[in-house]
Amino acid sequence: MNVIFYIAAIIAIIATALVITGKNAVHALLYLIVSLLAISLIFFLLGAPFIAALEVIVYAGAIMVLFVFVIMMLNLGKAWEKTERSWFSAKAWIGPGILCIILLAELIMVFCSSAIPSGSTGVIGPRRVGVALFGPYVLGVELTAMLLMAGIVGAYHIGREKKRQYHRYLQNDEEKEGGL
Amino acid sequence: MDIFNLLWLIPALPLCSFLILAIFGSKLSGRAVAIIGCATVGLAALLTIWMGITFLTAPPAGNFYQQTLWVWLNTGGFSPSIALYLDPLSLIFIFVVTFVGFLIHWYSSEFMQGDEGYARFFAYMNLFIFSMLTLVLANNLLLLYLGWEGVGLCSFLLIGFWYRDPVNSYAARKAFIVTRIGDTAMIIGLFLLLSSFNTLNIAEILTKAPGVWSPGSSRAFWAAILLLGGALGKSAQLPLQTWLPDAMAGPTPVSALIHAATMVTAGVYLIARTHVLFELAPVVQLLVAIIGAATLVVAGFSALAQKDIKRVLAYSTISQIGYMFLALGVGAWSAAIFHFMIHAFFKALLFLGAGAVILAMDHEHDMFKMGGLRKKMPVVFWTFLFGSGALAALPLITAGFYSKDQILFFTMASVKGSIWLWLAGIVGAFITSVYTFRMVFVTFFGEQKMQVHYHAKNCIKIPLIILGILSLIAGFIELPHAWGNFAPFSDFLNGALPQVQLISGMESREIILEVITAIIALVGVYAAWVFFLKKPQLAYRFKTAGAGKGIYRFFFEGWMFDRLYDLIFVRPIVWLSKIDRRDFVDRIYGGIGQLNMVLNKSFSRTQNGLLRWYLFGVAFGAALLLTIILFL
Amino acid sequence: MIQVSMHLELLLAAILFLLGLIGVLVRRNILFVLMSAEIMLNAAGLAFVVAGAHWMQAEGQVMFIFILAMAAAEVSVGLALILQMHRQHKTVDTRVLNQLKDDPVPPVKELTEIQEEVNS
Numbered sequence: 009m010n011v012i013f014y015i016a017a018i019i020a021i022i023a024t025a026l027v028i029t030g031k032n033a034v035h036a037l038l039y040l041i042v043s044l045l046a047i048s049l050i051f052f053l054l055g056a057p058f059i060a061a062l063e064v065i066v067y068a069g070a071i072m073v074l075f076v077f078v079i080m081m082l083n084l085g086k087a088w089e090k091t092e093r094s095w096f097s098a099k100a101w102i103g104p105g106i107l108c109i110i111l112l113a114e115l116i117m118v119f120c121s122s123a124i125p126s127g128s129t130g131v132i133g134p135r136r137v138g139v140a141l142f143g144p145y146v147l148g149v150e151l152t153a154m155l156l157m158a159g160i161v162g163a164y165h166i167g168r169e170k171k172r173q174y175h176r177y178l179q180n181d182e183e184k185e186g187g188l
Numbered sequence: 189m190d191i192f193n194l195l196w197l198i199p200a201l202p203l204c205s206f207l208i209l210a211i212f213g214s215k216l217s218g219r220a221v222a223i224i225g226c227a228t229v230g231l232a233a234l235l236t237i238w239m240g241i242t243f244l245t246a247p248p249a250g251n252f253y254q255q256t257l258w259v260w261l262n263t264g265g266f267s268p269s270i271a272l273y274l275d276p277l278s279l280i281f282i283f284v285v286t287f288v289g290f291l292i293h294w295y296s297s298e299f300m301q302g303d304e305g306y307a308r309f310f311a312y313m314n315l316f317i318f319s320m321l322t323l324v325l326a327n328n329l330l331l332l333y334l335g336w337e338g339v340g341l342c343s344f345l346l347i348g349f350w351y352r353d354p355v356n357s358y359a360a361r362k363a364f365i366v367t368r369i370g371d372t373a374m375i376i377g378l379f380l381l382l383s384s385f386n387t388l389n390i391a392e393i394l395t396k397a398p399g400v401w402s403p404g405s406s407r408a409f410w411a412a413i414l415l416l417g418g419a420l421g422k423s424a425q426l427p428l429q430t431w432l433p434d435a436m437a438g439p440t441p442v443s444a445l446i447h448a449a450t451m452v453t454a455g456v457y458l459i460a461r462t463h464v465l466f467e468l469a470p471v472v473q474l475l476v477a478i479i480g481a482a483t484l485v486v487a488g489f490s491a492l493a494q495k496d497i498k499r500v501l502a503y504s505t506i507s508q509i510g511y512m513f514l515a516l517g518v519g520a521w522s523a524a525i526f527h528f529m530i531h532a533f534f535k536a537l538l539f540l541g542a543g544a545v546i547l548a549m550d551h552e553h554d555m556f557k558m559g560g561l562r563k564k565m566p567v568v569f570w571t572f573l574f575g576s577g578a579l580a581a582l583p584l585i586t587a588g589f590y591s592k593d594q595i596l597f598f599t600m601a602s603v604k605g606s607i608w609l610w611l612a613g614i615v616g617a618f619i620t621s622v623y624t625f626r627m628v629f630v631t632f633f634g635e636q637k638m639q640v641h642y643h644a645k646n647c648i649k650i651p652l653i654i655l656g657i658l659s660l661i662a663g664f665i666e667l668p669h670a671w672g673n674f675a676p677f678s679d680f681l682n683g684a685l686p687q688v689q690l691i692s693g694m695e696s697r698e699i700i701l702e703v704i705t706a707i708i709a710l711v712g713v714y715a716a717w718v719f720f721l722k723k724p725q726l727a728y729r730f731k732t733a734g735a736g737k738g739i740y741r742f743f744f745e746g747w748m749f750d751r752l753y754d755l756i757f758v759r760p761i762v763w764l765s766k767i768d769r770r771d772f773v774d775r776i777y778g779g780i781g782q783l784n785m786v787l788n789k790s791f792s793r794t795q796n797g798l799l800r801w802y803l804f805g806v807a808f809g810a811a812l813l814l815t816i817i818l819f820l
Numbered sequence: 821m822i823q824v825s826m827h828l829e830l831l832l833a834a835i836l837f838l839l840g841l842i843g844v845l846v847r848r849n850i851l852f853v854l855m856s857a858e859i860m861l862n863a864a865g866l867a868f869v870v871a872g873a874h875w876m877q878a879e880g881q882v883m884f885i886f887i888l889a890m891a892a893a894e895v896s897v898g899l900a901l902i903l904q905m906h907r908q909h910k911t912v913d914t915r916v917l918n919q920l921k922d923d924p925v926p927p928v929k930e931l932t933e934i935q936e937e938v939n940s
Contacts, residue, residue: 159893167900797918
């Protein structure tokens with residue numbers, strides 16, 4: 009069983025690395041889905057089948073579909089890949105890379121220095137999760153519902169196709185440009 | 189109805205006018221401004237005269253009237269009130285302030301015609317009158333100090349009235365700062381009085397003082413000398429006299445007001461009002477007399493060398509106030525007040541006359557460029573001549589003779605007087621008559637050098653005539669003792685001020701002294717006639733030749749007091765502040781400012797609008813925090 | 821159930837999180853930035869679930885559900901913003917969106933200069 013975890017973990021890391029280095033948005037998205045599926049497997053192995061299912065359905069399913077729609081609407085063609093390639097430079101990578109390596113080293117140190125709980129892992133089924141969710145965390149659930157509602161309204165409002173609008177500060181500039 | 193109940197109206201009327209003109213002045217027409225400005229002071233003058241007549245015919249109980257308007261403040265057992273106090277002394281002062289002030293206002297309505305600050309001018313003038321009336325009518329020293337400072341403020345505003353010219357604002361600042369030196373001494377004196385008597389009520393202090401302080405005690409000495417400091421500053425006596433000649437920068441009516449009715453006589457009033465304290469400190473009283481005598485001689489010589497007609501008058505004011513101080517110093521209180529009143533008439537007249545001449549000469553102040561104006565401006569000439577006669581104390585016919593002669597007599601005859609003070613007074617009288625008639629001869633006689641641009645209207649003539657008549661006849665209310673003991677003025681004042689104590693047997697010599705004074709004055713006129721009209725080359729040769737040139741220069745610059753003060757006080761302070769300009773304390777504060785600027789520059793560079801840059805900052809901060817948690 | 825040390829599982833979460841961070845920091849395409857943000861959120865959720873599993877508590881999974889809901893809302897709004905950005909600026913480059921930057925500061929007068937001006 010442990011082997012499955014290691015394989016899934018390696019797949020997740022590789023797929024994620026390919027996401028952040030990808031040039032083609034659709035390919036990157038597919039790698040992201042692979043990564044999410046691998047993590048979903050890990051969830052299952054960790055004894056969280058409900059979360060594993062949610063990961064597949066909501067993340068890999070619904071959210072990624074949203075991304076697909078947007079990529080379609082943006083319609084970034086082959087020409088865009090060229091631009092992406094031109095944005096890749098060692099200079100852009102080196103700073104964040106070093107920073108992240110430092111952070112990683114520090115996180116490892118944190119993990120090593122902290123105590124590990126004894127006892128083996130076990131399955132925590134949807135039933136227990138549901139009891140916890142609608143028991144002590146019911147307020148959080150309601151807040152989340154509001155957040156989602158706000159997300160829907162906000163997405164509708166922002167994403168609506170409308171006349172090009174400017175902030176009042178920029179309006180004068182635009183008029184000038186229009187005059188020219 | 190009791191007329192004295194209306195006492196509060198006398199200061200309230202000018203204040204009211206000031207408020208109206210200050211708030212709505214720019215919207216009113218010039219005519220309305222002049223009517224409001226003059227009428228309120230005129231009403232106050234009428235009220236004062238009415239009150240004066242009532243006071244003479246039916247004096248109030250105790251020979252004073254007090255009106256408490258409200259309690260100013262009440263703290264720690266100290267509760268000065270806004271209360272007005274009317275007694276013979278303050279009555280004479282408010283009469284002069286309102287009456288002469290009204291004539292000057294009337295005159296100004298024509299003199300200042302067309303000036304862009306017409307309303308502002310009248311607002312300041314009214315405030316000046318109000319402040320002076322507050323000063324004079326105050327029943328406690330705190331309210332008096334309010335008026336005192338108000339007068340100082342108004343003089344600052346009016347001397348610098350034409351503030352666009354930096355010379356004028358410089359003169360205004362000088363007046364303000366020099367008088368402030370005296371004011372500081374005075375407020376310390378007030379603290380001393382407050383700590384000794386726990387009140388600033390003048391009447392209470394004066395009744396308590398002889399019981400608390402023995403004559404010549406050190407506290408009385410300090411209280412008197414500090415009050416004297418205030419009086420010296422306001423009245424432009426040695427050594428604080430330097431501001432007055434420069435104060436000529438203001439419009440001429442302002443000079444008339446400052447010199448005749450208000451401001452410079454405040455010191456005389458203060459000393460007369462607190463005379464008990466000075467009597468308790470004989471040293472200080474002697475000092476008053478010496479300062480008066482010294483000032484009148486110093487200022488007289490300075491006046492002799494001036495070319496600017498207004499500066500001659502300015503120095504003559506200093507000199508005449510010196511006479512008043514001399515009288516106060518020898519204990520001749522009523523003589524000082526008498527001379528104050530006569531001086532107010534003829535000095536206002538002279539300034540107003542000089543103003544008319546200056547207006548006619550198209551704002552030319554140098555009297556050597558005038559000349560021969562006798563025929564062109566007869567009214568101005570004759571009134572000016574009356575005023576000059578009074579200033580020079582021409583015997584018998586002018587009011588100035590009676591007042592000055594009285595002072596000179598008391599200087600000799602009082603128990604506090606001495607022959608030296610008298611000699612100084614006589615020298616001063618001689619110089620006075622020389623420089624006065626020098627001014628008259630140079631300005632009005634001889635050949636005409638300039639065209640007359642302006643002819644005086646009635647608004648200017650009538651005040652001149654009224655004051656001219658007063659300069660002649662006002663002296664008859666107080667005749668010398670030898671002439672039948674007719675002295676209603678000092679009898680009236682005796683209700684408020686003690687009589688002068690004479691050395692026995694001096695009355696018989698009075699007539700001799702009078703003759704000497706009269707002869708001295710006439711000789712002065714003759715000398716002026718010889719040197720400045722008949723043989724002007726004599727004076728000119730003296731002025732340009734070797735030693736005479738130096739002496740002339742010395743007198744012209746007012747005995748070099750300005751240079752002396754510049755050398756002693758101003759230069760060292762300027763030098764100190766210059767070398768101290770970049771001291772290390774400034775470096776510290778400047779450094780803090782510069783550090784902030786550098787930080788601002790560098791931090792504002794980090795706000796570059798790039799998302800990844802900001803995120804990088806967040807990640808870097810997280811790394812830093814973890815590092816700190818792990819390793820520290 | 822797997823018998824993997826919790827360290828390793830957390831290390832996986834950390835690696836995924838930092839990969840996401842690198843993506844956010846490096847990429848200029850706003851789409852990739854958003855994807856990287858999703859990776860980071862997911863990694864954080866993974867850490868929660870790992871901890872919940874080892875302590876045998878349901879709270880870890882509860883937290884993951886909250887993160888999931890938050891991610892969904894964020895993605896919907898974020899994608900809408902991307903669409904608007906593409907419409908308004910015809911680009912998906914984040915560097916174009918730098919209008920909130922500070923304007924260059926005008927040169928500030930030195931204190932001594934001010935003093936000299938006052939003196940003159």
